[in-house]
Amino acid sequence: MDAGTWELVRAALGPLLAGLVYGTIPLTAISFTAGLALALAVALMRLSGIAPLAAIARFYVSVIRGTPLLLQLFIIYYGLPSLGVTIDPFPSACIALTLNVGGYASEVVRAAILAVPKGQTEAALTVGMGYATTMRRIVLPQASRVAVPPLSNTLIALVKDTSLASTIQVTELLRKAQELAAPTFEFFALYGVAALYYWIVCLVLSFSQARVETRLNRYVAR
Amino acid sequence: MGPLLQVRGLRKAFDGHEVLRGIDADAEAGTVTVLIGPSGSGKTTVLRSLNVLEVPDAGSIRIGDVGLDFAPGHRVGKRAAARLRAQSGMVFQNHNLFPHLTVLGNVMEGPVVVQRRPREEARADALALLERVGLSDKAEQFPFQLSGGQQQRVGIARALAIRPELMLFDEPTSALDPELVGEVLAVMRDLATEGWTMVVVTHEMRFARQVADQVLFLDGGVIVERGAPSAVLEQPRQERTRRFLRLLGEAG
Numbered sequence A: 001m002d003a004g005t006w007e008l009v010r011a012a013l014g015p016l017l018a019g020l021v022y023g024t025i026p027l028t029a030i031s032f033t034a035g036l037a038l039a040l041a042v043a044l045m046r047l048s049g050i051a052p053l054a055a056i057a058r059f060y061v062s063v064i065r066g067t068p069l070l071l072q073l074f075i076i077y078y079g080l081p082s083l084g085v086t087i088d089p090f091p092s093a094c095i096a097l098t099l100n101v102g103g104y105a106s107e108v109v110r111a112a113i114l115a116v117p118k119g120q121t122e123a124a125l126t127v128g129m130g131y132a133t134t135m136r137r138i139v140l141p142q143a144s145r146v147a148v149p150p151l152s153n154t155l156i157a158l159v160k161d162t163s164l165a166s167t168i169q170v171t172e173l174l175r176k177a178q179e180l181a182a183p184t185f186e187f188f189a190l191y192g193v194a195a196l197y198y199w200i201v202c203l204v205l206s207f208s209q210a211r212v213e214t215r216l217n218r219y220v221a222r
Numbered sequence B: 001m002g003p004l005l006q007v008r009g010l011r012k013a014f015d016g017h018e019v020l021r022g023i024d025a026d027a028e029a030g031t032v033t034v035l036i037g038p039s040g041s042g043k044t045t046v047l048r049s050l051n052v053l054e055v056p057d058a059g060s061i062r063i064g065d066v067g068l069d070f071a072p073g074h075r076v077g078k079r080a081a082a083r084l085r086a087q088s089g090m091v092f093q094n095h096n097l098f099p100h101l102t103v104l105g106n107v108m109e110g111p112v113v114v115q116r117r118p119r120e121e122a123r124a125d126a127l128a129l130l131e132r133v134g135l136s137d138k139a140e141q142f143p144f145q146l147s148g149g150q151q152q153r154v155g156i157a158r159a160l161a162i163r164p165e166l167m168l169f170d171e172p173t174s175a176l177d178p179e180l181v182g183e184v185l186a187v188m189r190d191l192a193t194e195g196w197t198m199v200v201v202t203h204e205m206r207f208a209r210q211v212a213d214q215v216l217f218l219d220g221g222v223i224v225e226r227g228a229p230s231a232v233l234e235q236p237r238q239e240r241t242r243r244f245l246r247l248l249g250e251a252g
Helices: A003-047 A049-067 A070-083 A089-114 A120-128 A132-167 A173-181 A187-220 B043-050 B079-087 B103-114 B119-134 B149-159 B180-195 B205-211 B231-232 B241-249
Strands: B005-014 B017-027 B032-036 B058-063 B066-070 B089-093 B166-170 B196-200 B214-219 B222-227
Touching: A003 A070, A003 A089, A003 A132, A003 A173, A003 A187, A049 A089, A070 A089, A070 A132, A070 B089, A070 B222, A089 A132, A120 A132, A120 B089, A132 A173, A132 A187, A132 B103, A132 B222, A173 A187, A173 B103, A187 B166, B017 B043, B017 B222, B032 B043, B032 B205, B043 B058, B043 B166, B043 B196, B089 B149, B103 B149, B149 B166, B149 B180, B180 B196, B180 B205, B205 B231, B214 B231, B214 B241, B222 B231, B222 B241
Parallel strands: B032 B196, B032 B214, B089 B166, B166 B196
Antiparallel strands: B005 B017, B005 B058, B058 B066, B214 B222
C-alpha cells in the first residue's frame, strides 16, 4: 500500500468509528436488550404448560430460525410498506434484529431454566414463594450461570449481524466503509479497518464474558 | 382445640397407580411423629402432601387453624395451597439449599422476600437460628463450602425461619455419609426437646425409638400399624411390620 492509501485510512478512522459508535453499537445494544426480554417471555410461554401459549412460542421460534435474517429485514423494511406500514431504516433494523435474537435466545433461556433442579422450585415453594418470586429470586439467577456462555455467542453473532442493516440504508460501520471506499476503490484498506473494528468489539465482549462467568461461578464448587 | 395436625382419608394416585389409599393420622402439638415403611410405601408422599408439594386426590389436611379439602376434579387454589404450606417448614433429603445465596441468605430469604419482615430483624433471627444449629461461623459462606451435615442443618434453620407450626423432615439423613448423620439427628433431638411438633420420615430406628411419641408404619399406601415406638418397634402386631423391621436388622 502506498502513502496515499495510508493517508486515506487515517482519514477514514474517525468516520468509521462514528459508524461503529452511532450505528453498530446502538443497534446491538437495543436489539440485544429487547431481544433478551422477548426471549424470556417466549421461553416462559413455552414452559407455561398452557397449550396455546406454548404453540405460539414454538411457531415463532420456528419461523425465526427457519428464515434468513436478511429476508426478515427486507420484509420489515421493504415488505411492510405494501401493507401500509412504513418504518424508518434504524427502527426497522432494531425490530428485525430483536425478533431474531428473541427467537434464538429463547431456546437458550428455556434450556437454562430447565437446567435448574426441580428441588429448587420446591424449596422456594416451601419458604412461601409464588411463581414470579421463585423465577426472579431462585430460578433465573441460577439459570443465568448456564445461559451466559451461549448468550455471549448470540451477542457476538449479533454484533456482526448488524452489518446486514447496511442493506436497508442504516449508516452503521459496514455502510460507512462502503461509502468511503466506493469513490476511491480502496476496498481492501477500508474494509480491513472495518473488520478490525468489529474484531476489537468482539474481543472486548469475550473478555467481559469471561469476567461475568467468573462472577457467576463463585458459588459453585470447583 | 384438638390435635395440631389432622389428616383424613388421604388418597393419591400417580398415573393410575394408587400410592396413598386412605391415610388417617393425628399429631398433637409438641409431639414427634415418625413415619417408617419400605420404599414405595407412600411415606414420602404423605409428608409432601402435608406441604402441598403433592396435591392429594381426596381427603383433607388440617394444620392448626388452616384446613384444606381435596376432591377428584377439584383444583386446589394457589392461595389456599400457600396458606396451608405456610403452616409447615420442610427439610428435604437433598437439602435443596439455594446455591447462589450465602448460608445467611438462605435462612433470610423466606422472612425477607416472602414475609416482608424488616431486614435487620430477619437477620438477627437468622443468626440466632444458625447459632442454634451450630453454624454461626458459616453465615457468610456458600452452601457448596459446607459438609453434607452442615448443609442439612442450614436446611433446618431455613425451614424454622418461616416460623411454622409444624416441622416436616423427608429422610433428612439418608443422603449423608454415616459420620455426618449424628450432628443432624442431634439438632432434631434438640427441636423435639424444645417442644416443636415434628413429622419425620426416616430409617433411623434409634432416633425413632428415643424421640418419637408415635410411630406410623406404612405399607402399600395404608397405615398398617401405629402406636408408641415401644409398641410398634419392639412388639409389632402385624406380620408386615415384623418383616420390615427384620429387613432393617431391627428387633421385632
